[in-house]
Amino acid sequence: MAALMLPDLKFQLDSAATPDHPPSEGQAQADIALENVLPTLTQILDLNPAATFILQAIPGSTDHAFQPLYLNPQFEHMTGYTAADWRQPGFWAAHVHPEDRPVALANQYRLQHQGQIEHEYRFCHHDGHYLWVNDRLVAQYDAKGAISLLMGVWWDITGRKETEARLRLAASVFAEAHEGILITDIDANVVDVNAGFSMMTGYSREEILGRNPRFLRSGRQPPEFYVAMWQTLLDTGGWRGEVWNRRKDGQAIIVLLNISAVKANDGMVTHYVGVLSDLTALRQSEQRLEHIAYYDPLTRLPNRNLFTDRMYQALAQADRQNTLLAVCYLDLDGFKPVNDTLSHAAGDKLLIAVAERLNRGVRGDDTVARMGGDEFAVLLGGLSSVEECENALTRLLRSLSRLHVFGDRSFEITASIGVTLYPNDGGDTDALLRHADQAMYLAKQAGGNRYLMFDAEHDRRAHVHRAQLSRIDTALTTGEFRLYYQPKVDLREGRVIGAEALVRWQHPERGLLPPSQFLPAIEGHPLLAKLDCWVLAEALNQMDRWQTQEGLPLTLSVNISATTLQQPDFPDRLAVRLAVHPQIAPAQLELEVLETAALNDLNHTAQVLEQCARLGVSFALDDFGTGYSSLAYLRRLPVRTVKIDQSFVRDMLTDAEDMAIVEGVISLAQAFQREVVAEGVETVLHGAVLLKMGCACVQGYGIARPMPPDALPDWVQNFDPHPFQALSQSLPWLREDLPLLTVISDHQNWCEQIAAQLRGERCPTLPTPNHHRCHFDHWCSGAGQRRYGNLAVFQAVERLHHQTHVLAQELLDLHRANSAVALARLPELHAARDELIAQLQRLQQELQISHLSE
Structure with missing residues (x-):
């Protein structure tokens, strides 16, 4: 630091003497002494840890300005400014903190009267930050009583000021904090508490001082808890946790307690400070919220x-x-x-x-x-x-x-x-x-x-069912369903009388699926009504195309489910559909209703059918004979056509019961003046026999398989009824003798089942060897006896039937003892079978001869 030195002071003092006023002898001696002591004084002041300075009044200054006469090295170290900086006019006042400047300037003016002052203010350091200084000044006056010199020291008291601020803040926190604060000595005796602690515990400061805080314990926590707490405090110098205390009024409170050990400079613990936060209200709120979140407010149950x-x-x-x-x-x-x-x-x-x-x-x-x-x-x-x-x-x-x-x-x-x-x-x-x-x-x-x-299996099936429903719904949306058409013909007149629309699913992975692969999944579900709606709309569109493009005004049958019939607005929606196709006569549309569906709610079904019939459409009762109540309710339904279920038609040539049902349905339809259509006609013989029985209208694989819409017009053009008509006319059987066909077929099936047992094959139905319990015996004693009993050959039939059963029982018994021997005699059973069938065929021939001879 380019500090001003004390020799400069000597120069300044010497310059005060003038030729008119030469120094006295005493002054001269003083000057000599001063010259001797100046080096020592300079060393002392330079080593002073305080910033030391001497200021000289500027001659002629009207505002009592001063300039530095001496600054020791500590001054630049403390403030960062050089002697040249301090020589600038107004430098000191400009660097005093603006908030402190008025008081600092006022104190400077007090020097004139007091001679010395000590004050504190903030001064701006060269790097821009403010430091607190303690400024002590002593004034020296000239002969006129004006200050000529100022001597002083500055002490940097920034650290003290910060400590004082922290202490004030700590005191304020201690006094004003809502948390309770507790200070104890090394023996855990209370030396001070704040107002928050008293408010929290109910004890005044005087009641607590000098006592050990253990008197606040509630008893909810065992002694081992406090032993562990103190051990942690001693080991680590701190502990934090929740403690149950008891207030002066006896109320238990839960507090969050933070304990810290206070150490002296030598590292020894002198005090403990505990800060307590009352958690009681918080815990109660949490419990209430937990109860709201986890318990039903009405029943108090979880x-x-x-x-x-x-x-x-x-x-x-x-x-x-x-x-x-x-x-x-x-x-x-x-x-x-x-x-x-x-x-x-x-x-x-x-x-x-x-x-x-x-x-x-x-x-x-x-x-x-x-x-x-x-x-x-x-x-x-x-x-x-x-x-x-x-x-x-x-x-x-x-x-x-x-x-x-x-x-x-x-x-x-x-x-x-x-x-x-x-x-x-x-x-x-x-x-x-x-x-x-x-x-x-x-x-x-x-x-x-x-x-x-x-039931896990039931749930699995339900899951599969839901997946099926979703997939079918998607198929409806994406247009994967198709309509195929199966012709219906009148064999007697040799013409096509219409077709039935049958839905198929063109599955992208599984190919063309029949209704049995998807309709059961949506039975009774709203999706079935949705599918019905699509089928009806598509069928009417196709009828329109056939009529306008092919000139083919076909009558078309469309199946309607019970789900659709249950919808109250179905007749209205049907009327709207028909109105969209004015060129189609409503009589060309026939709606097929399952017999079982019609009987579920007969009154409602009859009402819906009557409303639709008034539109001009006709109805057919599908799968007739499966509802078991048909005879009582047939006349109550406005149906024009009765369709014999294919399960009866398919097996009527081999099953006497099915033949009887088919005959019964035909007779019933004729009695009620209904048209009858036989489904399931799989062979020409089926068609020929049905024609003999009085049922001319048929459909089935023996007529034509369901076909896509573009194939139907050509099929209609080329249909040939001759094979059916020719076979029916050539059959030697009268209608009354047709049951013989089923008796012969039934006996053949029975013999084949016996043979299968002898060959060791598994039979789904075991034949009975007892001749009194088989269908053949029932026919012999019933319908056969009534029609053929007066013929001699009938007696031979009964005898051969009994002998065949005796032989079958003998072979079965032998099979259990020696299967190879029994199997070797199988031709005997075949011979007995053929002889019995031959006698059955003679029955019909002899009956015809008997009628011709009468």
């Missing part, structure tokens, strides 16, 4: 959230203990009428009573929860068997079904309970609860007041 949490715990316990856990879902039967007809208050009382009964009906470790509304859930853990679970559920049902009495009112409430058992049902919590809910729904469907166990 809600769905807590039930799920308990399920996780119960599942883990079942795994550990290798026991069963029952997850039960319960729904009250008949609760809604109570809630609706009486009041919600009555419903609430009933729910509370049900909750109490459920709680009393389970063990302490079990859980009962309210899931919402009148639905509850129960966890039954630690079960050793299914029977134990069933017994518990039976007790719950019995308890709930007891009469509920509230004042002068009583209620009888039962419950439907669905149950699934873990680990038999290995699902997660969501799956277990869903399975129990599904079982509960089935229990309610079954009439309620019962429990049902979840």
Whole structure:
């Protein structure tokens, strides 16, 4: 630092003497002494740790300005400024902090009268930050009483000021903090507390000073807790945790306590400071919020959230203990009428009573929860068997079904309970609860007041069914369905009388699927009505195309499901569909209704059919003969046509019962003046026999298979009825003798079954060797006896039939002893069969001869 030196001061003093006023002898001696001591004084001042300075009044200055006469090295070190900086006019005042400047300047003016001052202010360092200085000044006056010199020292008191600020802040925090603050000595005796501590504990400062804080303990935490706390405090110098204390009024409070050890410079602990935050209100709020989040406010039972949490715990316990856990879902039967007809208050009382009964009906470790509304859930853990679970559920049902009495009112409430058992049902919590809910729904469907166990296989099938429904719905949306058409013909007149629209699914992966592959999945589902709507629309469109493009005004039959018939607006929607195609006569459209569907709700079906009939469309009763009530209700339905189910037609040539049903339906249709169509005609013989029986209108694979729409016009053009007509005319059989065909076929089938047994083949139906129990014997003693009993050959037929059964029994007995020998005699059975069939054929021939000779 280019500091001003004390020799400069000597020069300044010498310059004060003038020729007019020469120095006196004493002054000269003083100057000599000063010259001798100046070097020593300079060294002393330069070594002074305080910033030391001497200022000289500027001659002629009107504002009492001063300039530096001496600055020691510490001055530049403290302020960062050089002597040249300080010589600038007004330098000191410009660098005093603006907030402190007025007072600092006022203090400078007081020097004139007081001679010395000491004041503190902030001064701007060369690097821009402010430091606090303690400024001590002493003034020296000239002969006129004006200040000529200022001598002073600056001390940097920034650290002290910051410490004082921190102490003030600490004192303010201690006094004003809402937290309780406790200070103890090394022996844990209280030396001070703040007002927050007194407010928190109820004890005044005077009541606490000098005491050990252990008197605040509530007793809720064991002595071992405090031993561990002090051990941690001694080991680490701090501890933090929750402590239960007791206020002066006896109320228990929970506080968050932070304890810190205070150490002296030598590292020895001198005090402990504890800061306490009262958590009691927070914990109470948390408990209230937890109760809201996890408990039902009405019944005080756990809600769905807590039930799920308990399920996780119960599942883990079942795994550990290798026991069963029952997850039960319960729904009250008949609760809604109570809630609706009486009041919600009555419903609430009933729910509370049900909750109490459920709680009393389970063990302490079990859980009962309210899931919402009148639905509850129960966890039954630690079960050793299914029977134990069933017994518990039976007790719950019995308890709930007891009469509920509230004042002068009583209620009888039962419950439907669905149950699934873990680990038999290995699902997660969501799956277990869903399975129990599904079982509960089935229990309610079954009439309620019962429990049902979840059936995993049933659930799998339901999942597959849902997937099927979704896929079929997609197929409808993306246009994957097609209509194929099967012709219907009149064999007597030799013409095509119409066709039946049959739906197919053009599956992108599985190819063309018949209705049996998808219709059962949507039976009774709204999707079936949606499919019906598409089929009807597409059929009418196709009729329009045939009529306008091919000149083919065909009558078309369209199947309508019971689901569609149940829709009240179906007749209106049908009218709209017909209006879209004015060139199609409504009589060209025939709607086929399954007999079983029609009989489900006869009155409604009859009403819908009559409304549609007024539009001009006709109806056919499909699959006639499968409804078992047809005879009583046929005349009540406005149907024009009866269709014989193909299952009867297909087997009528080989099954006497089917032949009888076909004959009966034809006779019934004629009696009620209905048209009759036989489905399932698979051969020319079927068609020829039906024609003999009086049924000329037929359809089936023997006529034509279902075909795409563009193939039908050519087929209609080329249809040839001659084979059917020719065979029917050439058949030697009278209609009354047609049952003989089935008797012959039945006997052939019986003999083949016996032969299969002898060959060791598995037969789906075991033939009876007892001739009194077979169909042939029934025919012989019934219809055969009545028509052919007066013929001699009939006696031979009965004898041969008995002999054939005796032979069959003999071969079967031999087969059990020696199968090879029995099999070697199989030709004997075939010979007996052929002889019996030959005699049966003679029956019809001799009957014709007998009629001709009369």
